Amino acid sequence: MLLTSKAASQREFCNWAGNQTCRPAGIHMPSSEAEFVELVRLVRARGQTLRVVGAGHSWSGIACTDGHLVSLDRMAEVLELDADAGTVTVEAGVRLHALVDYLLERGMALPNLGSVAEQSVAGVISTGTHGTGVGIGNLSSMVESLRLVTGTGDIVEVDRESDPALFAAARVGLGSLGIITAVTMRCVPAFNLYERSWTLRFDEALCQMQSLVDRHDHIKFWWLPHTGRIQVFAADRTPREPTRVKLMHRIDDSGLLKPVFAGVLGLGGRYPEMIPALNWLVAATYFADYELVDRSHRVFNLPMPPSHLEAEFGFAREDAESALEQMRALIEWDQIRVNFITEVRFVAADDIWLSPAYGRESCQLGAYIGETPQWRSYFEGVEQIAWRMGARPHWGKTFFAGAEQMREVFPHFDDFLEVRERIDPDRVFSNAFTRRVLGS
Known part of the structure; x- marks a missing residue:
């Protein structure tokens, strides 16, 4: 069952963004639950470790391992x-x-x-x-x-x-x-959504943010740093039938925008001093008023963007405006050139122990950036803001803190560890990521 050949051991895993790679001891693609059971028991008996990967879409090292990597691709019905x-x-x-x-x-x-x-x-x-x-x-x-x-x-x-x-x-x-x-x-x-989008000045958007969140079923904000402009996307359920989509959606669906955007990101990565001007060009091209009616998934989903890096933290809803203001100050004071949007979304409270929205309505603030020399200093600065405000990390995105910080922001952190001790006492499912964020 275990892949032990030289060829198998040399196979490398790389995530979608290309920022996480590892060389597992073996890569496995079971096609039944019984095969998963057999694999886990064999790995455990050998004192080895195992991690599971889905689509490899996380920016964090959550799936990386030097043990055995298990793909779910043959369990997809x-x-x-x-x-x-x-x-x-x-x-x-x-x-x-x-x-x-x-x-x-x-x-x-x-x-x-x-x-x-x-x-x-x-x-x-x-x-x-x-x-x-x-x-x-x-x-x-x-x-x-x-x-x-x-x-x-x-x-x-x-x-x-x-x-x-x-x-x-x-x-x-x-x-x-x-x-x-x-x-x-x-x-x-199945349901349709009426989506409307419009542009606000940065300070104007912050003043209206909480009322807009209350007013709409779905709301998100895109701020493009260095422009002072925020694009608002508001969507609500409607009995109306789908209408003709906006032009930019048609360009997205045809695949024409992605290589253009990738070129802009690449140019900014090579010449960071050009990023503010490039951002103004992107905002002038994409940030526009429109409205449409479409199926829910077409409103929610966007075409896959060019490869980039993401960090994201779940703040208490009421901290949304302050967190965004502090991010703007970070970029301005440290003269960080950011060539991708900052995204602000909102999520209902839940009762899931390691959810960023545990026990409180959450503002999910995503800091995104293309490959530039300043990406790490940007993410470290955003993370410092997050910890000061009691925010919680998105587990699939980039952050640097460890278990002690997790214990401070997740009230049931130790309860989670007790459950892990009960059902994985030998740490079969551990890797460098879990040892960092959960403790060894």
């Missing part, structure tokens, strides 16, 4: 749809875009989605990935039950009633509690 109950059960490796298409064909949809749909279901759950809308939780909060192969090679099916502690831990489990093999999630009848 939709198992059951119960439209009356409003649930769909899937194998954990199914990609979000495939699930969205399956549901749409049957008149159903997920209540919310993030900006891209290339990730696996297990990946978005394990990292606390989200969309936007203060009345709607992240994708982990949509989980009704899941099946897990534990560190002892046992199979458990867990929900809120059967094992409340494990359920509170495993819905954002960082891949450290076992291998998720199947998930049952809530779904809803």
Whole structure:
């Protein structure tokens, strides 16, 4: 079962963004739950370690390992749809875009989605990935039950009633509690969204931010540093039929914008002094007023952007404006040239122990940047702001702090460790990332 050949041991894993690579001892693609069980038991017996990868869309080192790497790509089927109950059960490796298409064909949809749909279901759950809308939780909060192969090679099916502690831990489990093999999630009848977008001055947007969050089902803000302009995207459910989409969406869908944007990022990376002028050019091209009606997933999802780096933290909702002001001050005072948007989204409170939105409505503030010499100083500065304000990291994005900082911002951090001790006592699912953020 284990891949022990020289060729297998030399295979390298690289994530989507290209910023995380590793050379696992073996790469495995089981096609059944029984094969997962066999693999875990063999790895455990040998005193080795194992990590699971979905689509490799995380910027953090969460999937990297020098032990065994397990892909979910052969566990990617939709198992059951119960439209009356409003649930769909899937194998954990199914990609979000495939699930969205399956549901749409049957008149159903997920209540919310993030900006891209290339990730696996297990990946978005394990990292606390989200969309936007203060009345709607992240994708982990949509989980009704899941099946897990534990560190002892046992199979458990867990929900809120059967094992409340494990359920509170495993819905954002960082891949450290076992291998998720199947998930049952809530779904809803398919719906359309009316989206309107417009531009505000930076200070004007901050003044209106909280009222706009309350007023709309889904709201996000894009600030392009060095421009003083924020683009607002507001979307609400509507019975209206889809309308003709805006021109820029057509360009995005045709694939024409991505290479142009990639060229702009590359130019800014080579000549950082040009970034402010380039940002003004991008804002003048893309930031425009429009309105449209479309299927929910087409409003939520955007075409895959060019490769770039991301850091993100979940602030208390009421800290949104202050955090954004401090980010602007950081960029100006340290003269950091930032050639990508800062994104502001909002998520409902939940009861998941390692969720950035645990116990409070969350403002998810994403700091993005192309490959430039200042990317690390930018992310370190943003992280310092986050820690001062009690923010929590997005597990799939870049941050540098360790377990002691996690203990300060996640009230149930030690409860999570107790659950891990119970179901993975030998740390089969550990790697450098988990040792840093959870402690050795």
